[in-house]
Amino acid sequence: MRRRLGKGFWIASGWIGLVLAAAVLADLLPLPGYDETLVGPPQAGPSLAHPFGTDGLGRDVFSRVVYGARVSLGVGIGAVLLGLLIGAPLGLLAGYRGKATDAVIMAVNDIALAFPALVFALAVVAFAGANLRNVLIVLGVLGVPAWTRLVRGTTMAFAGREFVLAARALGVRDRRILWREIVPNVSVPAASYAFLGMAVVIVAEGSLAFLGLSVQAPTPTWGGLINEGRTIMENAPHLVLAPALVMFLTVLSFNVVGDRLRALTDVRQSGLEHVRRAAAQPLPTAPHTPGGQLLQVADLRTHFVTERGVVKAVDGVSFTLERGRTLAVVGESGSGKSMLIRSILDLLPGAGVVRGGKVYLDGDDLTGFSPKEMRQVLGTRLAAVFQDPMTALNPVRTIGTQVAEPLRVHLGLSGKRARAHAAVLLASVGIPEPERVLRRYPHQLSGGMRQRVTIAMALSCGPDVLFADEPTTALDVTVQDQVLRLIHRQRQERNMATVLVSHDLAVVAEWADEVIVMYAGKVVERGPAADLFERTRMPYTEALLQSVPRLTDPAHHRLRVITGRPPDLAALPSGCAFHPRCPYARERCVTEAPPLFQETREHLYACWYPRGTEAAVGDPVPVALGESGPADPVPVALGESGPAALGEPAAGPVPAGTDRNGSEPGGPEHNGAGSAGPDLKRPELAGPEGADNRGR
Numbered sequence: 001m002r003r004r005l006g007k008g009f010w011i012a013s014g015w016i017g018l019v020l021a022a023a024v025l026a027d028l029l030p031l032p033g034y035d036e037t038l039v040g041p042p043q044a045g046p047s048l049a050h051p052f053g054t055d056g057l058g059r060d061v062f063s064r065v066v067y068g069a070r071v072s073l074g075v076g077i078g079a080v081l082l083g084l085l086i087g088a089p090l091g092l093l094a095g096y097r098g099k100a101t102d103a104v105i106m107a108v109n110d111i112a113l114a115f116p117a118l119v120f121a122l123a124v125v126a127f128a129g130a131n132l133r134n135v136l137i138v139l140g141v142l143g144v145p146a147w148t149r150l151v152r153g154t155t156m157a158f159a160g161r162e163f164v165l166a167a168r169a170l171g172v173r174d175r176r177i178l179w180r181e182i183v184p185n186v187s188v189p190a191a192s193y194a195f196l197g198m199a200v201v202i203v204a205e206g207s208l209a210f211l212g213l214s215v216q217a218p219t220p221t222w223g224g225l226i227n228e229g230r231t232i233m234e235n236a237p238h239l240v241l242a243p244a245l246v247m248f249l250t251v252l253s254f255n256v257v258g259d260r261l262r263a264l265t266d267v268r269q270s271g272l273e274h275v276r277r278a279a280a281q282p283l284p285t286a287p288h289t290p291g292g293q294l295l296q297v298a299d300l301r302t303h304f305v306t307e308r309g310v311v312k313a314v315d316g317v318s319f320t321l322e323r324g325r326t327l328a329v330v331g332e333s334g335s336g337k338s339m340l341i342r343s344i345l346d347l348l349p350g351a352g353v354v355r356g357g358k359v360y361l362d363g364d365d366l367t368g369f370s371p372k373e374m375r376q377v378l379g380t381r382l383a384a385v386f387q388d389p390m391t392a393l394n395p396v397r398t399i400g401t402q403v404a405e406p407l408r409v410h411l412g413l414s415g416k417r418a419r420a421h422a423a424v425l426l427a428s429v430g431i432p433e434p435e436r437v438l439r440r441y442p443h444q445l446s447g448g449m450r451q452r453v454t455i456a457m458a459l460s461c462g463p464d465v466l467f468a469d470e471p472t473t474a475l476d477v478t479v480q481d482q483v484l485r486l487i488h489r490q491r492q493e494r495n496m497a498t499v500l501v502s503h504d505l506a507v508v509a510e511w512a513d514e515v516i517v518m519y520a521g522k523v524v525e526r527g528p529a530a531d532l533f534e535r536t537r538m539p540y541t542e543a544l545l546q547s548v549p550r551l552t553d554p555a556h557h558r559l560r561v562i563t564g565r566p567p568d569l570a571a572l573p574s575g576c577a578f579h580p581r582c583p584y585a586r587e588r589c590v591t592e593a594p595p596l597f598q599e600t601r602e603h604l605y606a607c608w609y610p611r612g613t614e615a616a617v618g619d620p621v622p623v624a625l626g627e628s629g630p631a632d633p634v635p636v637a638l639g640e641s642g643p644a645a646l647g648e649p650a651a652g653p654v655p656a657g658t659d660r661n662g663s664e665p666g667g668p669e670h671n672g673a674g675s676a677g678p679d680l681k682r683p684e685l686a687g688p689e690g691a692d693n694r695g696r
């Protein structure tokens with residue numbers, strides 16, 4: 001810290017400390033009184049007895065500058081504290097609550113900012129009387145809008161960070177999140193701004209004093225001293241130079257300290273697109289009766305109302321999950337994987353977002369839960385691990401306080417017992433010397449250790465379902481496997497269900513029982529992992545599989561990529577959203593969006609011309625030459641939200657050339673595995689087949 005702050009910071013801090021100490025201890029210092037006349041010859045220059053000389057009445061200027069510091073620093077510190085006390089809570093509220101609260105607070109704030117501050121200060125002080133209290137109040141109140149703006153911006157940036165999301169996913173109350181997660185992080189930029197603000201207030205007070213509108217004589221102030229000396233400046237320049245120099249050095253020091261503290265903070269925007277505050281209508285909800293599954297998601301939709309239009313980040317996703325199983329969600333970046341998880345956990349960003357559909361946990365309709373009820377579920381029955389363990393942990397709190405948090409919140413353990421339990425938890429996820437790790441800060445641990453900590457936190461209250469959103473993306477490859485093994489082992493030991501978001505198909509092939517492939521917010525293929533990889537039907541899934549690098553590829557082999565760009569979710573192409581990138585697209589794909597068809601009871605796909613079936617016979621046919629092709633498949637009776645989507649058998653016939661029981665279709669045209677299927681049996685990607693060859 002010392003090295004990063006630099007020498008300038010320490011010199012400036014030293015100067016501020018010196019001036020502050022002199023101002024506070026002035027009465028104890030061996031100084032003549034600030035209003036004691038003729039302690040030396042009038043207008044005498046600096047000497048040993050009077051380092052800053054004397055003024056026209058023979059008063060000691062050094063003593064007057066020291067006592068003047070009381071007013072300048074007193075007003076500086078007092079006004080900044082006043083602005084902070086009013087502005088910071090308003091900023092926290094606006095930044096954390098968002099929506100209407102933010103709109104109202106910021107509208108009032110913007111009006112306040114439009115006032116010409118100094119003119120306002122002059123008018124108020126002239127009217128109410130020039131004294132220390134009035135000057136302090138006026139300058140303090142004038143600082144409120146800037147404080148509100150600063151704290152609001154910082155709060156917003158941190159409210160979108162993963163450690164806040166993680167705290168929310170643990171069911172921690174808003175007030176506690178504000179105090180424990182946001183305030184400590186806001187305090188560093190706030191401290192920086194406080195120093196910069198003090199410099200501004202000292203100058204403002206000096207200006208008022210110079211105009212005779214601050215504390216009145218005989219109490220000296222720096223601005224007042226400069227004003228006094230101005231008239232005899234030609235004969236005694238030290239009368240102006242001494243207080244001006246001290247004031248200059250003090251203001252400079254406050255600026256240097258504030259600036260160095262600011263450089264320590266790296267508050268970036270959350271990266272979320274700007275969302276228009278539109279009065280979005282709730283999406284209709286599909287009627288559905290829950291069955292006996294642990295987690296059931298029915299027709300889940302998450303739409304963002306943005307300036308570019310409605311972004312359908314999640315659009316009608318349905319699936320079910322049993323205890324002890326792992327469901328993998330795969331897809332390119334931006335396909336809606338994370339939003340699906342956040343939508344299930346009800347952890348969506350506030351403004352402009354609408355959610356529809358149903359989420360059932362053990363038969364309980366979570367979509368009907370109040371925020372308070374949802375907080376009881378998060379952390380206890382549902383838990384989440386996020387991508388980057390560095391951002392998922394609060395950098396300014398020790399591991400111990402963070403791991404103990406859910407234990408205190410949900411299990412009501414006392415500080416000591418929570419800490420003891422936290423050590424046991426850390427040990428259970430393979431962290432050596434847990435007691436020592438509890439005292440550490442996140443940056444003192446390796447990436448793998450940090451992710452183990454977040455997993456321990458997520459598992460602390462024994463959740464039924466663990467959501468792991470790309471838990472290994474930010475980790476070294478050597479650590480990735482350990483973390484996935486850990487999640488897998490914990491899943492087995494605790495009989496949890498796991499939802500694993502990943503874009504790494506090798507990981508999915510190794511660890512998942514079931515797979516959902518997402519494209520443009522929709523499920524385009526879904527089924528048991530082995531079945532889906534062996535009998536890939538959707539060309540997008542096939543393309544994803546083909547783009548996985550293989551150890552058997554020759555050296556300098558060009559990686560296969562999915563051509564084209566992922567679609568703009570606010571302006572999706574007509575028909576099948578994948579058709580502009582699909583080498584097999586025909587006319588029907590351009591005009592009609594395919595529903596989900598059944599390959600087997602569990603294996604569903606959204607494609608008019610699925611791979612490895614008669615419908616896909618022959619070479620790719622260009623869109624322009626298209627026709628609707630042979631043997632149209634028959635959609636699942638109720639689309640994704642229907643019973644088949646939730647594990648019940650579908651009505652209606654199955655596509656020609658396919659087998660509802662999932663047996664291998666015959667005939668030379670059936671490659672049976674899509675073109676990518678056999679690759680998944682490669683030892684380097686999938687390992688030996690079978691549901692549980694992973695009992696590590």
Ligand SMILES: Nc1ncnc2c1ncn2[C@@H]1O[C@H](COP(=O)(O)OP(=O)(O)OP(=O)(O)O)[C@@H](O)[C@H]1O
Nearest residue numbers: 272273304311313332333334335336337338339569
């Ligand atoms: N606040 C928001 N406003 C508008 N659109 C958003 C917002 N948040 C996310 N989106 C959009 O939702 C889509 C899905 O995002 P999501 O984060 O779920 O993708 P992802 O598949 O998890 O990608 P990645 O693998 O990169 O994390 C993206 O296109 C994104 O632009």
